[in-house]
Amino acid sequence: MRVMGVDPGLTRCGVGAVEGRPGAPLQLVAVGVVRTGADEELGTRLVGIEAGIEQWLDDVRPDAVAVERVFSQHNVRTVMGTAQAAGIAVLCATRRGLPVALHTPSEVKAAITGSGTADKKQIGAMVTRLLRLTEMPKPADAADALALAICHVWRGGAQHRLAEALARATRKDARS
Amino acid sequence: MRVMGVDPGLTRCGVGAVEGRPGAPLQLVAVGVVRTGADEELGTRLVGIEAGIEQWLDDVRPDAVAVERVFSQHNVRTVMGTAQAAGIAVLCATRRGLPVALHTPSEVKAAITGSGTADKKQIGAMVTRLLRLTEMPKPADAADALALAICHVWRGGAQHRLAEALARATRKDARS
Numbered sequence: 001m002r003v004m005g006v007d008p009g010l011t012r013c014g015v016g017a018v019e020g021r022p023g024a025p026l027q028l029v030a031v032g033v034v035r036t037g038a039d040e041e042l043g044t045r046l047v048g049i050e051a052g053i054e055q056w057l058d059d060v061r062p063d064a065v066a067v068e069r070v071f072s073q074h075n076v077r078t079v080m081g082t083a084q085a086a087g088i089a090v091l092c093a094t095r096r097g098l099p100v101a102l103h104t105p106s107e108v109k110a111a112i113t114g115s116g117t118a119d120k121k122q123i124g125a126m127v128t129r130l131l132r133l134t135e136m137p138k139p140a141d142a143a144d145a146l147a148l149a150i151c152h153v154w155r156g157g158a159q160h161r162l163a164e165a166l167a168r169a170t171r172k173d174a175r176s
Numbered sequence: 177m178r179v180m181g182v183d184p185g186l187t188r189c190g191v192g193a194v195e196g197r198p199g200a201p202l203q204l205v206a207v208g209v210v211r212t213g214a215d216e217e218l219g220t221r222l223v224g225i226e227a228g229i230e231q232w233l234d235d236v237r238p239d240a241v242a243v244e245r246v247f248s249q250h251n252v253r254t255v256m257g258t259a260q261a262a263g264i265a266v267l268c269a270t271r272r273g274l275p276v277a278l279h280t281p282s283e284v285k286a287a288i289t290g291s292g293t294a295d296k297k298q299i300g301a302m303v304t305r306l307l308r309l310t311e312m313p314k315p316a317d318a319a320d321a322l323a324l325a326i327c328h329v330w331r332g333g334a335q336h337r338l339a340e341a342l343a344r345a346t347r348k349d350a351r352s
Contacts, residue, residue, distance in 0.1 A: 041270075041276070042266055042276070042278070043266045043267065043269065043270030043276045044270060046263055046266055046267040046270065047267060047270050047271055050267060070256055071256070079259075080246055080247075080259045083255075083256045083259040083260055083263070084259055084260060084262070084263030084266075085263075086260070087218075087222055087259070087260030087261075087263050087264065088263065088264075088267065090218055090219045090222055090260075091219065091222040091223060091226060091264065093219065094217075094219030094220060094222065094223050095223055100217070100218070100219045102218070
């Protein structure tokens with residue numbers, strides 16, 4: 001399964017894709033950042049984010065897209081732009097019929113490091129180790145996008161195994 | 177000048193267009209609401225908002241679009257969806273090369289009623305009077321979208337007159 005993660009932001013929108021399935025080594029597909037200028041008008045920036053995400057979807061061709069769920073407790077000064085960038089990522093993926101999942105920052109941290117309160121450095125270190133990279137992806141937004149994608153592969157896998165277990169239990173019930 | 181106002185929201189996105197210029201009677205062009213289902217997934221809702229706004233832009237063909245500026249002090253439960261709907265309206269207008277203005281709720285209230293703290297009913301009453309309608313546009317989101325459009329016609333006019341006055345003053349300076 002190929003998952004593209006998006007760590008939304010107007011100035012730096014992290015994008016990272018991995019290929020993998022639960023219980024097997026993960027592969028890095030690509031990682032980078034979509035940037036827009038802080039001095040540009042909001043509309044120009046949103047059009048830039050849309051074009052950047054579309055280009056990434058064309059290049060990476062993911063099976064699913066994972067976007068960070070934005071809360072109003074985030075940095076108040078930038079939260080509206082962050083929410084709007086996230087909305088555009090969700091819009092672009094849905095227009096292509098791709099499944100979209102929203103994961104909270106603490107879900108991602110817990111999935112990658114075992115702790116829902118891990119810091120950026122710890123996330124970066126685990127992403128580097130899990131993908132067997134020679135150095136930490138930079139900036140932090142790029143590493144966070146990979147963490148989202150990895151979280152989705154693993155959570156998706158857990159949900160898949162749960163669904164399988166339920167299906168097996170139901171078949172057993174039907175036979176007994 | 178034809179202005180389309182957008183009062184953003186995921187469940188009800190108010191849209192209203194007026195034709196006018198400062199100092200002349202305003203004309204209603206069209207008013208309504210783009211709705212999406214509260215039980216639909218976020219992506220489906222955002223695609224629905226985009227399709228609705230595009231249809232309105234096709235039908236109304238405005239010269240400018242005015243969108244309510246969303247603050248994080250808004251209703252916390254819905255503010256992220258409101259910000260995302262606003263972002264999509266700004267995106268759609270900018271893709272067409274239309275000028276986009278963001279006005280705060282208090283700027284709109286002050287422009288329409290003279291008071292930045294006017295309530296919904298007062299806004300609705302003034303929109304009804306200014307457009308010489310026989311009844312108040314409903315729901316409130318539709319009336320608010322018209323108020324945004326009217327605010328933009330008047331503020332745009334004031335800014336235009338200010339720019340003209342500055343240009344005259346500059347010419348005078350240049351002559352003296």
